[in-house]
Amino acid sequence: EDEEVKQALVRFMGKLTPANVERALNFGWNVTSDPCRDKWQGVSCDSQLNSVRKIVLDRINLTGDFDAAALCMASSLLVLSLNDNNIGGEITQEILNCQYLTHLYLSGNRFWGSLPDNFSRLCNLKRLDLSDNNLSGQLPDLSRVSGLLSFHAQDNQFSGEIPEIDFSNLLAFNVSNNNLNGVIPDVKGRFGENSFSGNPELCGKPLPKACPMPPPAEKESKSSSKNRFLIYSGYGLLGLVVVLFVAFKLIKKRRPKTEKSNNVVEANNSTNKASKNSRDFKTSMGNRSEYSITSIESGMVSSSLVVLSSPMVNGLKFEDLLRAPAELVGKGKHGSLYKVELGGGVTLAVKRIKDWEIGKEDFKKRMMRIDQVKHPNVLPAMAYYCSKQERLPVYEFQQNGSLFRLLHGNFILTRLIIVESRFLVLADGCIVSSATDWDFGSQNGQVFGWESRVSIAASIAQALAFMHDELRSDGIAHGNLKSSNILLNKDMLPCISEYGLMAVDESRPTDPFKADIYGFGMILLELLTGKVVQNSGFNLASWVNSVVREEWTVEVFDKALISEGASEERMVNLLQVALKCVNPSPEARPSTSQVATIMNSIKEEEEERSISSAP
Numbered sequence: 001e002d003e004e005v006k007q008a009l010v011r012f013m014g015k016l017t018p019a020n021v022e023r024a025l026n027f028g029w030n031v032t033s034d035p036c037r038d039k040w041q042g043v044s045c046d047s048q049l050n051s052v053r054k055i056v057l058d059r060i061n062l063t064g065d066f067d068a069a070a071l072c073m074a075s076s077l078l079v080l081s082l083n084d085n086n087i088g089g090e091i092t093q094e095i096l097n098c099q100y101l102t103h104l105y106l107s108g109n110r111f112w113g114s115l116p117d118n119f120s121r122l123c124n125l126k127r128l129d130l131s132d133n134n135l136s137g138q139l140p141d142l143s144r145v146s147g148l149l150s151f152h153a154q155d156n157q158f159s160g161e162i163p164e165i166d167f168s169n170l171l172a173f174n175v176s177n178n179n180l181n182g183v184i185p186d187v188k189g190r191f192g193e194n195s196f197s198g199n200p201e202l203c204g205k206p207l208p209k210a211c212p213m214p215p216p217a218e219k220e221s222k223s224s225s226k227n228r229f230l231i232y233s234g235y236g237l238l239g240l241v242v243v244l245f246v247a248f249k250l251i252k253k254r255r256p257k258t259e260k261s262n263n264v265v266e267a268n269n270s271t272n273k274a275s276k277n278s279r280d281f282k283t284s285m286g287n288r289s290e291y292s293i294t295s296i297e298s299g300m301v302s303s304s305l306v307v308l309s310s311p312m313v314n315g316l317k318f319e320d321l322l323r324a325p326a327e328l329v330g331k332g333k334h335g336s337l338y339k340v341e342l343g344g345g346v347t348l349a350v351k352r353i354k355d356w357e358i359g360k361e362d363f364k365k366r367m368m369r370i371d372q373v374k375h376p377n378v379l380p381a382m383a384y385y386c387s388k389q390e391r392l393p394v395y396e397f398q399q400n401g402s403l404f405r406l407l408h409g410n411f412i413l414t415r416l417i418i419v420e421s422r423f424l425v426l427a428d429g430c431i432v433s434s435a436t437d438w439d440f441g442s443q444n445g446q447v448f449g450w451e452s453r454v455s456i457a458a459s460i461a462q463a464l465a466f467m468h469d470e471l472r473s474d475g476i477a478h479g480n481l482k483s484s485n486i487l488l489n490k491d492m493l494p495c496i497s498e499y500g501l502m503a504v505d506e507s508r509p510t511d512p513f514k515a516d517i518y519g520f521g522m523i524l525l526e527l528l529t530g531k532v533v534q535n536s537g538f539n540l541a542s543w544v545n546s547v548v549r550e551e552w553t554v555e556v557f558d559k560a561l562i563s564e565g566a567s568e569e570r571m572v573n574l575l576q577v578a579l580k581c582v583n584p585s586p587e588a589r590p591s592t593s594q595v596a597t598i599m600n601s602i603k604e605e606e607e608e609r610s611i612s613s614a615p
């Protein structure tokens, strides 16, 4: 584990160990050892990256204060379980740094104070247990944590109303014995009285206490008409501000443009300068590049680099991009990908999209809209460039590569591999070692085990469901979901990249959201079989289907999974999900939220299994 993380974890434990308690020798948690290599008590790590993924320290009489800032330096933590100890203190804002947490169990301690605002940013949570503490303030708004399976907050001092929540996805829910008030939201008949009892001010089903009728609307008290007056004066004031703002803008527009906005930087404003940039760029790329920004050459002043919400590239200009050393990483069906070294440790991935008939304004609107929707497992664009001919979204370069590379190791672009007398053309741009067949499940020598595969698939499904939910009304699906567009971030956690960058093909009336489900199904097949999905000659989905029909299902699975001892029954379960997703008829495919729920429970089962077998 990283030295800084290790020291932070030691600090975290330092506050939980009373001075007079001797720990067993193998307890670990000291600076002279490593949490992963030396197997600190209660710690489980990711086998590939040696980073801490689980901390399970239930019922060992930990006493002291909870230091979320230190703990969440281990930002890739998935499971934290500290049930039934004697831990006090507040759950501070820094808990949000543990953004990948799926299980948070803090029951039976002395936690106090309110939960941080934005607690729902822990949007990967599946199980949350805060019961039997002294927590107060509002319950967290969990409506955005779409994969939540259980929520326990009983026996605390939470107050206020119960926030809106979709009870239909929850397996367990309990907020009894608090100080909650107001009307219980519709629990869809899923939970009984015991989940809500012990809150004298709560009313409505399933409690026997009916809620009072709301006061009739026409009876208006003096204070409410005063409020209404204040609201109307507020609107008036707001209107005045808007009018003044518009007038100011109009006057400003008449004057010659001298200033540039901080975020939106005009790429250039003179032909001479523009062609110099173009020359610079070509020099830096040498002969490797076919990356030339034609609108710059023709001196288009309207070309601009728009920096989105990324402090890392604040103030970045298009010229900076052009001048930086760049390297062609790969060419896909829909464009080319360049790695651009900006210096100062900042490396960008610039995608040059090919053949996309989208207008400039539509492209900008789309990029802006996608930027408003954030999920920790979706790679946000940092900036984009848009000119007459070019559409160039800019991302942070992910050094750990893609899921494609993790699964299939190193290949060379357009390498031909013979499979059952057919040729496969691979679309990834990596360098080949030696390949005579296409069974590369663990080609790169690393074990990419069953649990990690399930976890990656569940995170993708979760993130996809979130994005679909947020962007469905705008009609923006991913459009090109495949394993080379699933990147692994610095913590080796999956991030969907290039969301929404593909044109909807008008000639194929398939619902783009259902097309994403197909893409997800293909990723599942790749994870299960360890085989390459290609774009010519061989169809993995129909091959899997045919093998399954012949009832030698086990033949399809990745040999690496079989030799790891992964359960055939569980692999078959997942295979069934995959086959539903790749059903040739889009209507027969499950919805994204169904897929996310199924994937969650599969992952959940795996995690419960591994928590119960943790040291």
Ligand SMILES: Nc1ncnc2c1ncn2[C@@H]1O[C@H](COP(=O)(O)OP(=O)(O)OP(=O)(O)O)[C@@H](O)[C@H]1O
Pocket: 329, 330, 331, 332, 333, 334, 335, 336, 337, 349, 351, 395, 396, 397, 398, 399, 401, 402, 427, 428, 429, 480, 484, 485, 487, 497, 498
């Ligand atoms: N931000 C990034 N960081 C690191 N590698 C990336 C990044 N984005 C893409 N890549 C990798 O660069 C290579 C080329 O990507 P590119 O998106 O151009 O092609 P593709 O995904 O194979 O095909 P398509 O054109 O259909 O999207 C792929 O191996 C991809 O995984």
